[in-house]
Amino acid sequence: MSKPTPPVVSGALPGLGHALEFRSDRTALMRRGFEEHGNTFAIKLANQNVAILIGPENHRTFFMETDKALGIQEPYRFLRAMFGEVLFLAPHDVYLDQRTVVLEAFRREKMLHYADVMQEVIQVWLDRLGDSGEIELVSEITHLVQEVAGNCFLGREVHQQLGREFWDLYIDLAKGLDPLLPPNLPLPKFVRRDRAKARLQSILEPVIVERRRHPERYDDFLQDLVNKRYPDGRLAEQDLIVNLLLGLMFAGHETTAGQAAWTIILLLQNPDYLRLVQQEVQQVAPYGVHIDPRRTMQLDHISWAVREVERMRPSVDMLMRTVEQDVEVGDYLIPQGWLAQVAQDVAHNLPALFDDPETFDPLRYAPGRTEDKQDRFALIGFGGGTHKCTGMNFANMEMTLITALLFQQFDLELVTAHPQVQRGLGASRPGRTLLRYRRKPQSELLAQSALQPAETGAAPSATTFSRN
Numbered sequence: 339m340s341k342p343t344p345p346v347v348s349g350a351l352p353g354l355g356h357a358l359e360f361r362s363d364r365t366a367l368m369r370r371g372f373e374e375h376g377n378t379f380a381i382k383l384a385n386q387n388v389a390i391l392i393g394p395e396n397h398r399t400f401f402m403e404t405d406k407a408l409g410i411q412e413p414y415r416f417l418r419a420m421f422g423e424v425l426f427l428a429p430h431d432v433y434l435d436q437r438t439v440v441l442e443a444f445r446r447e448k449m450l451h452y453a454d455v456m457q458e459v460i461q462v463w464l465d466r467l468g469d470s471g472e473i474e475l476v477s478e479i480t481h482l483v484q485e486v487a488g489n490c491f492l493g494r495e496v497h498q499q500l501g502r503e504f505w506d507l508y509i510d511l512a513k514g515l516d517p518l519l520p521p522n523l524p525l526p527k528f529v530r531r532d533r534a535k536a537r538l539q540s541i542l543e544p545v546i547v548e549r550r551r552h553p554e555r556y557d558d559f560l561q562d563l564v565n566k567r568y569p570d571g572r573l574a575e576q577d578l579i580v581n582l583l584l585g586l587m588f589a590g591h592e593t594t595a596g597q598a599a600w601t602i603i604l605l606l607q608n609p610d611y612l613r614l615v616q617q618e619v620q621q622v623a624p625y626g627v628h629i630d631p632r633r634t635m636q637l638d639h640i641s642w643a644v645r646e647v648e649r650m651r652p653s654v655d656m657l658m659r660t661v662e663q664d665v666e667v668g669d670y671l672i673p674q675g676w677l678a679q680v681a682q683d684v685a686h687n688l689p690a691l692f693d694d695p696e697t698f699d700p701l702r703y704a705p706g707r708t709e710d711k712q713d714r715f716a717l718i719g720f721g722g723g724t725h726k727c728t729g730m731n732f733a734n735m736e737m738t739l740i741t742a743l744l745f746q747q748f749d750l751e752l753v754t755a756h757p758q759v760q761r762g763l764g765a766s767r768p769g770r771t772l773l774r775y776r777r778k779p780q781s782e783l784l785a786q787s788a789l790q791p792a793e794t795g796a797a798p799s800a801t802t803f804s805r806n
C-alpha cells in the first residue's frame with residue numbers, strides 16, 4: 339500500500355488555501371505546521387500542494403534529490419526575465435559547464451585577492467564616515483556590499499569607469515523581481531527592468547570587446563568569463579558573460595548585506611559577547627594590521643557570530659523545488675506535481691539540535707559544543723548538495739571583515755533598539771536601523787597597533803569607492 343501524503347496545516351481558506359498567510363507571515367504558518375504535525379506537513383497555495391520538509395533528514399532528501407526527483411529550475415523561472423538561462427536556470431548540462439567557470443572565481447588565489455580588495459573598500463567606507471554621526475545601517479551596508487562586489491568581480495578599473503550608473507541600473511533590474519506575475523506584462527516595473535537590462539548590456543559590451551582584444555592585460559573574474567570557451571572551442575557569447583556577472587551580483591549582494599547588518603545589530607544587542615569580539619579584534623587584528631585570510635581564520639568569535647546570524651536571521655528563509663517524480667520522505671509520499679520546500683526559520687530553531695534556540699549564543703559553535711557539526715544538513719542558510727552557495731566563503735569572509743574593521747575603529751550604539759525582520763520578494767533583511775557611531779580616539783587606535791608593532795603595515799590605500 340502506498341504511503342499517505344503529508345497532513346495539511348490548519349487554516350486553509352476555500353480556493354486560496356494558505357496563500358494569503360504565506361504572503362503575510364510565512365514564518366508563523368511554518369511554525370504552526372511544525373507544532374501541529376512535526377517535521378513533514380503540507381500547505382496549499384491556491385490549488386498547488388506544497389510539502390514542507392523540516393530537519394536534517396528531510397533536508398538531506400531535499401538537497402540530494404535535487405536534479406533527480408526534485409527540480410530547481412521551475413521555482414526560479416521568474417528570474418529568467420532578468421538573467422536569461424544562467425546557472426540553475428539553464429538546462430542541467432549547460433549549468434554544469436557554467437558552474438566550472440563560477441567555481442574558478444572563488445579558487446584560493448582569487449580569494450586572497452578578494453580579501454585585499456574587500457579590506458580596501460571597507461576602509462574607504464569607514465574613512466568616509468568621519469568622526470561621528472548616525473547612519474541607516476542597512477542601506478549603508480547594502481551600498482558597501484555593492485562596492486565590494488563591483489570591485490571584486492568587474493575589476494577595479496571597470497567598476498570605477500562604470501561608476502554609480504551601473505548600480506542604479508542594477509537596482510531597476512532587481513526591482514523587476516516578481517515570482518507571481520507573468521514577466522512580460524506591460525507594467526512600469528517590468529518596462530524599467532527591460533530598459534535597465536538593455537542599458538547594462540550596452541555598457542558592458544564594449545568592456546568585453548576591449549578585453550577580447552587584449553586578454554593579456556587582465557587577470558580577474560571578468561577576464562575568466564571573457565576567456566570562457568565551450569567544449570567545442572567557441573567563446574562564450576557576450577550575453578552569457580553579462581548574465582553571469584549580473585546573476586552573481588544578484589545572488590550575493592542583498593543576501594550578504596542582510597546578514598552583515600544583522601551581525602552588527604546582534605552583537606550590539608549582546609554586549610557581553612561583543613566584549614569577547616572586541617578583545618579578539620585587538621589581539622588578532624589590531625588597527626593598521628593587514629588582515630590576511632590566515633588572520634581572518636583566527637577571528638573565531640566573529641566567525642561564530644556570523645554563523646549564529648546564518649542560523650537566526652537567514653537572508654534566505656526558504657527554498658523550493660518542483661516534484662518531478664514521486665518521492666518518499668519518511669512515512670509520507672510526495673507526489674509528482676507538488677512543490678517541496680525547506681524552511682530555515684523553523685529548521686534552525688529545533689531544540690533537539692540547538693540548545694535554547696531563541697538565544698543568540700555564538701559559543702554554541704565553539705570547540706566542545708559544535709552544535710552545527712551534528713549533521714551537515716542542520717544549518718542550511720547557504721543551502722546544501724550540488725547547488726550549495728558558491729559564494730559562501732566569499733560572503734563569510736566579507737561579513738567577518740566588515741565586522742572586524744567596524745568594531746576595531748568605532749564605538750557604536752543602536753538608535754533603533756529592536757530592528758525587525760523584513761521579508762519581501764527577495765532576501766530577508768533587517769528593517770530600517772539607525773546606528774550612532776563615534777570613531778575611537780587616535781591614541782586608542784595607536785595603542786592597539788602598538789601591541790603588535792612588527793606586524794603593523796601601512797594604512798590601507800584608497801580604492802574605487804564610487805559614491806555620489
Ligand code: HEM
Nearest residue numbers: 426589590593594597653654719720721725727728729733
Ligand atoms: C550571506 C550571503 C549569502 C547567502 C545567505 C546565500 C544563500 C544561498 C543559498 C541558500 C543558495 C542555494 C539555493 C538553492 O538551493 O535553491 C545559494 C546558491 C548560490 N549562491 Fe549564494 N548566498 C549568499 C552569498 C552569495 C554570494 C556572495 C555569491 C556570489 C558572489 C553567491 C552565489 C551563489 C550562486 C552562484 C548560487 C547557485 C549555486 C548553484 O546552483 O550551483 N551567493 N546561495
